[in-house]
Amino acid sequence: MVVIGLEIHVQLKTKSKLFCKCSATYRDVEQNSNICPICTSQPGSKPMAITRRALENLLKIGLALNCKIKIDERIYIQRKHYFYPDLPSNYQRTSLPIAYDGMVSNIRIRELHIEEDPGRYELRKGLVDYNRSGVPLVEIVTDPDLRSPEEARMFLEELQAITGYLDATREEPGSMRIDANISLEGGNRVEVKNINSYKGVYTALKYEIIRQGNLVQKGLKVEQETRHFDEAQGITLGSRKKESVADYRYIPDPDLPPILVTESLVTGIRNTIPELPRDKARRLVKQFRIKEEDAWILVSEKEVADLFEELAKEIDPQACASWLRGPLKKQLNYRNLLLKDSGLSKQHIKELIQMYVKNEITDKIADELLISLFKESKSPRKMAEELGLKTISNVNEIEEIVKKIIKESPKAVEDYSNGEEKALHFLSGKVMKETKGRASPEIVRDLLKKLVGK
Ligand SMILES: [Zn+2]
Known part of the structure; x- marks a missing residue:
């Protein structure tokens, strides 16, 4: 048995970033143009309270995925520490679950968080673009209920359709990243990180099933590890760095008040959800x-x-x-x-x-x-x-052309008389070509049967 769980990160549709007023547009704009001291973590800067629209869009998605919502509870925003050039503060802000216990097509949705996107680091050029830093994301975590790459693909297609109906997420290339957990029965769990498309998820999972299956067949152990998906080659690669939950050293961010969701906010949003x-x-x-x-x-x-x-x-x-x-x-x-x-x-x-x-x-x-x-x-x-493209359905007009083609193709005519159905396709193809695709196919077929049959 194959066991698959997904963590899907999608950018929420908002005008501004999550903790500042900078525009959330980061594509097709000059590098480092939509930035400020907050989203670049300058010394002394403090985040603003989270952008309301981001929270509303997350709640919309949560409700559409049949989740329960944490109402009137303090939802802390945590700092998740890691060190990489795209993250100037050395921690990513990510909330505790806001929505939980949902279900879509028999796949359980464990929880939804809100978090900030890091910047973009171009390894080859050594450049960092902080336009994306602070763009709001929803993280959707499923339970390990998926049993095949096909099922994962169908689930993701439905999820994409739902978020599209809600108009709650950005639908552009790169607006989504997926981490997939996969294990074979009894084996260790492998996490494949940073897959950028739904198609990529399918390819990565297919590859992992074969890779893990081969190890088991050889009597080797599947290692519990984090791997990276190489989209160009369609394979996953082991990484040197080991990460575990403890390494992130989560702490509540002392600069931010906890999120508080009220009953009336949820009711208001529930009323905006269209037929899914x-x-x-x-x-x-x-x-x-x-x-x-x-x-x-x-x-x-x-x-x-x-x-x-x-x-x-x-x-x-x-x-x-x-x-x-x-x-x-x-x-x-x-x-x-x-x-x-x-x-x-x-x-x-x-x-x-x-x-x-x-x-x-x-x-x-x-x-x-x-x-x-x-x-x-x-x-x-x-x-x-x-352009004179209307269908020719004048039988006499088509008959003339059919007769001409029959005359020109004695071999096909003979084959058809000997019972070769394929020859009829060949002949009708010639008639269609002669009429530039305009002859009514039904009339051509009837005429050919009638005239060749003789
Ligand atoms: Zn900013």
């Missing part, structure tokens, strides 16, 4: 009678699910669902984009699906038009008309 992905998927299946697997993919981004609901009022829901999860998701994933950041207009997507559903354009042309929408925001209906 899992509930939405269930409702879409019930309300629109679409396939469950389609619904689950649609709800992974709130904007896609919302678009579906809007379109499904006018267009056949299942056709809509299939097209959004298929061609649209494919093009978005290929560009590593979310719908909300894609620049695609709802109106254009609607036109495209309408034309496709009414067989005005073939699926191939629909794909091509979608691709051009990423380059130019223009009505796809106009584009189709201007």
Whole structure:
């Protein structure tokens, strides 16, 4: 049996840093421009009380993960000591658990903390950029309830969908770091540190299962250790440095008052939580009678699910669902984009699906038009008309082309007559090529069967 637990650090969405008023923007700005004496720990500087929005966003996540919240209890912020150039104070401020005992898809959530991000140290150049120093993070700790890399990936996808719905975290590259604990049955626990993506978690866990399995097979012992994930090679590497809880020398930060969460704050936040992905998927299946697997993919981004609901009022829901999860998701994933950041207009997507559903354009042309929408925001209906891309469904017109292709391809015709189905694909491919993908595929197939059969 494989036992996996995760610690997920995600940046909370706020305008300012956790303990000062500096902007929390650290990407695409000049190095060390969003800094002040507090977030660079100058002598004599004192942190301000934590940024309220950071706490609110953490509570939102806690509630959405079905956690209990520590209400009216003093929650101390601790100093976790370690020494590295990205951490000018030599300690990272991290709170005691604020939310605890949650559950998502049968995975227990142990606790949520709030903490500050360190700066960024560029080892090769010897540069430190403190723009990130003090950016608020939530640390989400699961119980060791995951049993495979696949399960970890599914859990993380759901978590990402949830935080996206809440609009509580930053969704940009590098805004998340994950530590994964993994052990094989009876073996020691290995901690893999600093994985930067959900995909990375899957790769690191796969690698560790093989590495630990090989050791066991050779009769060797798996050492309890901390390893680092090398994303480029997809492997984990042992590190020399040993760390244990005692080494961090946790103490409560005497400069900061404890956090106090009131019942009314929690009630207020609970009321802002929208319908979450899992509930939405269930409702879409019930309300629109679409396939469950389609619904689950649609709800992974709130904007896609919302678009579906809007379109499904006018267009056949299942056709809509299939097209959004298929061609649209494919093009978005290929560009590593979310719908909300894609620049695609709802109106254009609607036109495209309408034309496709009414067989005005073939699926191939629909794909091509979608691709051009990423380059130019223009009505796809106009584009189709201007470029003459509408489906040819005039049987006589297609018949002429089919006859021509049959004439040109005696070998394929003979093969088909001898029962080779593949030859039919070959022939219809030629017809589609001749018509630049515009011939109705159904009519082509029917014609070929009729004419070749003779
Ligand atoms: Zn600052």
